[in-house]
Amino acid sequence: MRDSYHEELDSIGEGLVDMARMVGSAMGRATAALLDADLQLAESVIAGDEKVDDLQRELETRAIQLLARQQPVATDLRIVVTSLRMSADLERAGDLAQHVAKLARLRYPGRCIPDDLHATVLEMGQLAQRLMAKTAEVVTTKNVDLALELEQDDDRMDYLHRKIFQHLMDDRWKHGIETAVDVTLIGRYYERFADHAVSCAGRVVYLVTGEHADELNTTAPVEGA
Amino acid sequence: MRDSYHEELDSIGEGLVDMARMVGSAMGRATAALLDADLQLAESVIAGDEKVDDLQRELETRAIQLLARQQPVATDLRIVVTSLRMSADLERAGDLAQHVAKLARLRYPGRCIPDDLHATVLEMGQLAQRLMAKTAEVVTTKNVDLALELEQDDDRMDYLHRKIFQHLMDDRWKHGIETAVDVTLIGRYYERFADHAVSCAGRVVYLVTGEHADELNTTAPVEGA
Numbered sequence: 187m188r189d190s191y192h193e194e195l196d197s198i199g200e201g202l203v204d205m206a207r208m209v210g211s212a213m214g215r216a217t218a219a220l221l222d223a224d225l226q227l228a229e230s231v232i233a234g235d236e237k238v239d240d241l242q243r244e245l246e247t248r249a250i251q252l253l254a255r256q257q258p259v260a261t262d263l264r265i266v267v268t269s270l271r272m273s274a275d276l277e278r279a280g281d282l283a284q285h286v287a288k289l290a291r292l293r294y295p296g297r298c299i300p301d302d303l304h305a306t307v308l309e310m311g312q313l314a315q316r317l318m319a320k321t322a323e324v325v326t327t328k329n330v331d332l333a334l335e336l337e338q339d340d341d342r343m344d345y346l347h348r349k350i351f352q353h354l355m356d357d358r359w360k361h362g363i364e365t366a367v368d369v370t371l372i373g374r375y376y377e378r379f380a381d382h383a384v385s386c387a388g389r390v391v392y393l394v395t396g397e398h399a400d401e402l403n404t405t406a407p408v409e410g411a
Numbered sequence: 412m413r414d415s416y417h418e419e420l421d422s423i424g425e426g427l428v429d430m431a432r433m434v435g436s437a438m439g440r441a442t443a444a445l446l447d448a449d450l451q452l453a454e455s456v457i458a459g460d461e462k463v464d465d466l467q468r469e470l471e472t473r474a475i476q477l478l479a480r481q482q483p484v485a486t487d488l489r490i491v492v493t494s495l496r497m498s499a500d501l502e503r504a505g506d507l508a509q510h511v512a513k514l515a516r517l518r519y520p521g522r523c524i525p526d527d528l529h530a531t532v533l534e535m536g537q538l539a540q541r542l543m544a545k546t547a548e549v550v551t552t553k554n555v556d557l558a559l560e561l562e563q564d565d566d567r568m569d570y571l572h573r574k575i576f577q578h579l580m581d582d583r584w585k586h587g588i589e590t591a592v593d594v595t596l597i598g599r600y601y602e603r604f605a606d607h608a609v610s611c612a613g614r615v616v617y618l619v620t621g622e623h624a625d626e627l628n629t630t631a632p633v634e635g636a
Contacts, residue, residue, distance in 0.1 A: 250492055257482040267475055270492065274499065354592050363584050363591045367576070370595045 191256045194248065198269050201245045203322045205276040206386070208238050210318030212283035213379055217311025220290040220372070221304060223297045231287035238280035245273045261393070268393055272325070272386045279318065279382040282375045289368055298368040300361045303353060310346050310376040313339060317383040324387040328394050333387040337399060343380040347373050416481045419473065423494050426470045428547045430501040431611070433463050435543030437508035438604055442536025445515040445597070446529060448522045456512035463505035470498045486618070493618055497550070497611045504543065504607040507600045514593055523593040525586045528578060535571050535601040538564060542608040549612040553619050558612040562624060568605040572598050 212231050219228035249266050252258070258266060289298050299307050317339050324333045350373040353359065354366055361369075388399040437456050444453035474491050477483070483491060514523050524532050542564050549558045575598040578584065579591055586594075613624040 250488060253478065253492070254484045254488050259479045263475060263479050267478070267492075267495065270495065271499065274496065351592070355589055359588050363588065364580055366588045366591050367579055367595045370592045371599065374596065374599070 191252075191258070191262075194252050194256070195262070195265060198245055198248055198252070198266070199325060201241060201248070202269060202272050202276065202325050202386075205238060205241050205245070205273060205280075206318050206322035206325065206383075208234075208241070209276055209280040209283055210315045210322065212238070212280060213286065213311060213318065213376075214315040216283045216286035216290065217308065217314075219287050220311075221297075221299060221308060223290065223294055225291060225294045228287040228290040228294070232284055232291065235280050235284040238277060242273045242277040246270060249273075265393060268389045272389055275382040275386045275389075279379050282379045282382070285375050286372060289372060293368065298365065298372065300365060300369075303350065303369060306346055306349055306353075307372065307376075310343065310373070313343050313346070314376050314379045314383070317343070317380050321383045321387045324390050328390060330391050330394055333391045333399055336384050336387045340380050340384045343377055347377045416477075416483070416487075419477050419481070420487070420490060423470055423473055423477070423491070424550060426466060426473070427494060427497050427501065427550050427611075430463060430466050430470070430498060430505075431543050431547035431550065431608075433459075433466070434501055434505040434508055434604075435540045435547065437463070437505060438511065438536060438543065438601075439540040441508045441511035441515065442533065442539070444512050445536075446522075446524060446533060448515065448519055450516060450519045453512040453515040453519070457509055457516065460505050460509040463502060467498045467502040471495060474498075490618060493614045497614055500607040500611045500614075504604050507604045507607070510600050511597060514597060518593065523590065523597065525590060525594075528575065528594060531571055531574055531578075532597065532601075535568065535598070538568050538571070539601050539604045539608070542568070542605050546608045546612045549615050553615060555616050555619055558616045558624060561609050561612045565605050565609045568602055572602045 212234055215227055216231045218224060219231060249270050252266055253263075256262075317336055320332055320336050320339070323329065324336070350369060354369060359366065384399075391397070391399040437459060440452055441456045443449060444456060474495050477491055478488075481487075542561055545557055545561050545564070548554065549561070575594060579594060584591065609624075616622070616624040
């Protein structure tokens with residue numbers, strides 16, 4: 187049987203997994219709202235972010251109570267401090283999903299994403315959701331190999347982000363300024379969302395191995411792979 | 412004479428003030444590099460961000476050591492945990508100054524900012540720097556009134572950010588897509604930088620009063636004031 191301290195620590199870990207699942211799902215639904223111009227779905231993502239914020243505050247309170255009551259040292263202390271950082275990453279990722287949904291709402295009944303970028307944005311949304319699902323799995327399993335896989339996924343996200351910019355800068359861009367501005371912001375939201383997922387997983391790697399994820403990745407990232 | 416615990420805590424506070432001054436200065440110089448198309452200045456801001464990152468890691472290590480050695484409880488514990496959060500805010504603000512400098516470098520010898528937005532971007536840069544200077548002062552003085560002033564400054568930043576968007580959406584926009592994309596990103600960098608400054612100051616307010624800054628501000632923000 188686990189002692190009360192480790193039970194509390196495990197329950198914070200479970201809270202982080204819940205948060206990661208919530209924000210991953212929010213980004214998936216925000217992407218659907220964006221691509222389908224679905225106002226109701228956008229509204230539900232926007233309203234749902236409050237639950238993410240509540241969970242973050244709850245986890246923060248529990249982590250601070252754990253520090254006060256149990257006064258952990260060494261690795262255990264690092265785990266609690268890292269969980270505070272991770273909950274901040276996930277809360278911010280939730281905000282970014284909300285931003286995507288807000289742009290969908292702002293342009294409703296129009297669409298922000300022109301047809302020739304639909305597939306790219308769909309892939310960014312799916313990738314964002316997959317990255318966050320893997321982050322949740324890394325938090326649960328402490329699987330370092332899976333965490334390193336996230337870095338590769340993030341390279342793909344960066345590639346898609348660059349692809350959007352290239353498309354914007356192409357002389358043949360015919361969707362006007364408003365859509366260019368929307369697409370610029372949306373590209374950035376997905377890219378930052380992915381960064382927060384990678385950051386969370388990287389913190390787990392650091393706890394497990396004492397090394398930063400980018401130092402462990404010996405295979406150079408393949409451009410656009 | 413102060414005991415060793417409070418000396419350590421004070422020195423973390425001083426480190427946060429140093430960080431705030433560094434990133435405030437970085438944003439001021441990044442703005443100059445952007446508006447003057449000054450490559451050398453842009454390069455120095457980009458290279459200088461490493462010092463901010465180093466300082467953040469150092470403060471984080473010291474905060475964790477403090478937790479391990481002194482095992483603070485109640486308010487003292489909250490101060491240490493909050494300092495971790497603040498250093499993360501400031502590190503991110505430093506990244507945003509670097510992003511502004513990187514855009515200046517990318518477009519060199521050209522300029523990202525068209526003449527008709529020069530004054531607005533200059534004001535955003537100055538406001539960003541002033542916000543961060545006030546944040547440093549709030550960290551030093553714990554002056555709650557000054558912290559509340561930051562919220563008003565941030566309203567002004569939001570107003571300037573909206574002004575940029577209105578300009579972009581104006582049918583008379585004649586600077587093409589590339590500049591529209593640059594201006595969109597730059598507007599967001601300043602706005603996020605200001606958010607991090609406000610967030611830092613707000614954490615001080617919470618430590619001092621136990622209330623969130625937005626709950627203390629009884630005067631409604633004046634649109635564009």
